[in-house]
Amino acid sequence: MNAAARPGYSPGLEGVIAGETSICWVDPNAGLLYRGYDIHELASRANFEEVVWLLLYGELPTPEQLAVISRRLAAERALPVQVETTLRQFPQGAHPMDILRTGVSMLATFDPELNDHSHEANLRKASRLIPKVSTLITDGWRIAHSKPLMPARPDLGHAANFLHRLMGEPPDPWRAKIVDTILVLYADHEFNASTFAARVTASTMADIYAAVTSGLATLKGPRHGGANEETMKMLRDIGSTDRAESWVMERLARKEKIMGFGHRVYKKGDSRVPMMRELARQLGQRFGQEHWVPTCERLEAVMEREKKLCANVDLYAAPVFFLLGLPPDLNTPFFACSRISGWCAHIMEQHDHNRLIRPRSLYTGPPQRAVQPVNGSSRQAT
Ligand code: COA
Numbered sequence: 131m132n133a134a135a136r137p138g139y140s141p142g143l144e145g146v147i148a149g150e151t152s153i154c155w156v157d158p159n160a161g162l163l164y165r166g167y168d169i170h171e172l173a174s175r176a177n178f179e180e181v182v183w184l185l186l187y188g189e190l191p192t193p194e195q196l197a198v199i200s201r202r203l204a205a206e207r208a209l210p211v212q213v214e215t216t217l218r219q220f221p222q223g224a225h226p227m228d229i230l231r232t233g234v235s236m237l238a239t240f241d242p243e244l245n246d247h248s249h250e251a252n253l254r255k256a257s258r259l260i261p262k263v264s265t266l267i268t269d270g271w272r273i274a275h276s277k278p279l280m281p282a283r284p285d286l287g288h289a290a291n292f293l294h295r296l297m298g299e300p301p302d303p304w305r306a307k308i309v310d311t312i313l314v315l316y317a318d319h320e321f322n323a324s325t326f327a328a329r330v331t332a333s334t335m336a337d338i339y340a341a342v343t344s345g346l347a348t349l350k351g352p353r354h355g356g357a358n359e360e361t362m363k364m365l366r367d368i369g370s371t372d373r374a375e376s377w378v379m380e381r382l383a384r385k386e387k388i389m390g391f392g393h394r395v396y397k398k399g400d401s402r403v404p405m406m407r408e409l410a411r412q413l414g415q416r417f418g419q420e421h422w423v424p425t426c427e428r429l430e431a432v433m434e435r436e437k438k439l440c441a442n443v444d445l446y447a448a449p450v451f452f453l454l455g456l457p458p459d460l461n462t463p464f465f466a467c468s469r470i471s472g473w474c475a476h477i478m479e480q481h482d483h484n485r486l487i488r489p490r491s492l493y494t495g496p497p498q499r500a501v502q503p504v505n506g507s508s509r510q511a512t
Contacts, residue, residue, distance in 0.1 A: 139492050144394065148326065148487070153185060153475050154318040162401040164318055165189070173405055178288050178313040178468070179203065185318060185475040186256055200287065202257040207265050207282040207291065209233075210240045217266070217273045226270055226463045227356075231346040233266035234259070238339030247335060247481045255338050256474035263342075263470045264288065267463045268295035289313055292467060297455065305454060308409055312450065315402045315443070316465050318472030324348040324355065328473045332480040333487040341477045342470065349466055352389065358461040361390040361448035371421055374428035382436055390426075390445030391433050399440045406446035413453035422449035 140146050155163045162169040165184050172181060176190065183191040183199045191199060209217075213236050220229055238244055241258065243251045269279050272295075280295040289310035293301035301309075319325070328345035332338070349355035368377045378388055393400055407423060414420040426445050433439045451461050 137490070137492070142394070148321055149329065149480075150483075151320060151476065151479060152188070153479060154320040154472065156320050156395050157401070158395050158397055160396060160399040160401045162319070169315065169401055170405060173311050173314045176314065178310050178317070178471075181314050181317050182260060182288075182471045185471050186253060186478070199257070203261045203288055204282070204284045204291075206258045207261040209262060209265055209269065210237070213237060213240070213266075214269060214279075217270050220270075220274065222274070224274065225350075226267060226274070226459050227346065227350045227466070229270040229274070230263065230266050230463050230466060231343055231350075233270065234263065234339060234346060235343045237262055237266075238337060238343075241339065244337050244339065247337065249478060249482055252338055252474070252478045252481060256471075256478065259338065259342060259474060260470050261288070264292050264467050265295065267460065267467055268292060271296060271457065271460060272298075292464075296460075308413070308450070308454065311405070311409065312447070312464075313468040315405060316468035318469070318475065322354065323351075324469065325473060325476050329476050329480045330487045332477040333484055335481070335484065338474065338477050338481075341480075342473050345469070345473045346466055349469065350462060353387075355462045355465045355469075357389050357442070358444040358447045358451065358465060359458055361444050362452055362458050362461065364389050365422065365425060365448055365452075368425060368429075371425045371428055374425050375432050378429055378432050379436070388429070388433060388439075390448065391429075391437075391439045391441055393440070393442045396440065396442070400442045402443040403441050403446060406443055406450060410446045410449045410453070413450060417453055419453060422453070 153165060155161075157163070164172060164181065165188055167176075167184070167190070172184075176184070179200050180191055180196055182203070183189075183195055187195075213233055216236055217229065217233065220232075237259070241255060243255060265282070272279055277298065280298055282291055283294055283300065286294055286300065287306070287310070290301055290303075290306035293306055293309055321329075324345040327348040328341040331341040331344040352360045368374050381388055407426070410426070411420075411423045414422050423446075426441065426449070429445070430441050433441070447465075448461065451464065452458070456464060
């Protein structure tokens with residue numbers, strides 16, 4: 131194709147508007163709104179259940195609506211026994227993201243409303259999926275580590291239940307509060323890769339479980355949700371603040387990507403970084419591990435100087451998760467435990483106003499040509 135005839139093309143869809151949404155707005159100048167509310171205000175004034183309602187219904191809940199969503203989530207925490215049995219079949223060392231993705235895919239077959247894509251049915255399915263994703267993570271991890279399963283506690287909220295069922299004891303209120311804040315911070319981020327993948331799947335009018343499975347598969351990669359697991363490996367490898375600069379300079383010289391830095395949309399900083407940095411600082415002081423934040427800050431200074439790149443949320447999420455006692459391979463599943471709420475809202479929005487997402491590609495292969503006979507005879511099998 132000659133250059134003049136080429137249609138507009140943006141590698142990686144950078145800057146392309148691929149759809150409309152009323153759920154979330156990412157401001158490239160370091161802002162983030164859920165349904166018009168600033169993320170900082172939500173993180174300090176709303177809990178995860180309220181944000182779930184906000185994302186799914188469009189408004190913050192009244193006290194009665196908050197009680198409704200809390201009850202619904204609490205009532206749907208249990209997994210079908212067959213799914214629990216399947217969690218016992220994975221080979222040792224299976225990654226929790228693979229277990230979670232398989233678990234969600236299997237849950238589809240137990241949902242009597244699987245093929246009803248109406249708004250009301252999708253809302254009901256979302257309130258089943260959100261608590262069950264949490265249970266798949268906690269039960270999957272405990273089974274993989276030969277620990278007895280913890281029954282859900284109806285008196286505990288979503289964040290406290292997650293910790294209770296993972297750690298095997300009810301969490302201190304301060305720990306549950308921090309986990310709740312992180313769930314709020316990660317709940318949505320408009321057309322990020324996993325949400326877009328979920329919307330592409332939903333646009334074929336495939337069911338909500340299929341779309342969430344696509345989202346989970348996409349989240350796993352280290353350019354997206356997998357970055358927080360890789361970031362912790364990096365920070366542990368660096369070890370101390372005074373090694374940060376030489377460590378990063380060596381990798382940059384080898385043209386390696388530094389985890390926890392860069393973002394497709396934010397160019398002046400990730401809106402979630404200041405809160406996550408503050409949580410890391412508080413936890414560092416509480417546990418006498420105050421070196422993580424200065425190490426990250428040294429990395430930030432070097433990356434700004436060398437590449438003009440800002441930290442993204444995963445840089446500080448990694449030490450926060452570590453200090454909270456989360457097993458490192460649960461970093462990305464824990465992200466999914468929050469993002470499931472945003473995925474469900476986006477899948478519903480896609481189903482409600484659907485048009486198949488089907489872009490074109492720019493063909494770069496050989497021009498049309500004829501199949502040539504081999505040694506004078508036809509290529510067809512005789
Ligand atoms: N470390 C080092 N260099 C980076 C970088 C990073 N984390 N992120 C981007 N860059 C560099 C690229 O090498 C490129 O430099 P060049 O122009 O000299 O070749 C430039 O910045 C533009 O990068 P590009 O890969 O085109 O940006 P993108 O928008 O396609 O990628 C990410 C965005 C998030 C995939 C990318 O920044 C990244 O891989 N970050 C690390 C993984 C991560 O933390 N992901 C979580 C995101 S919330």
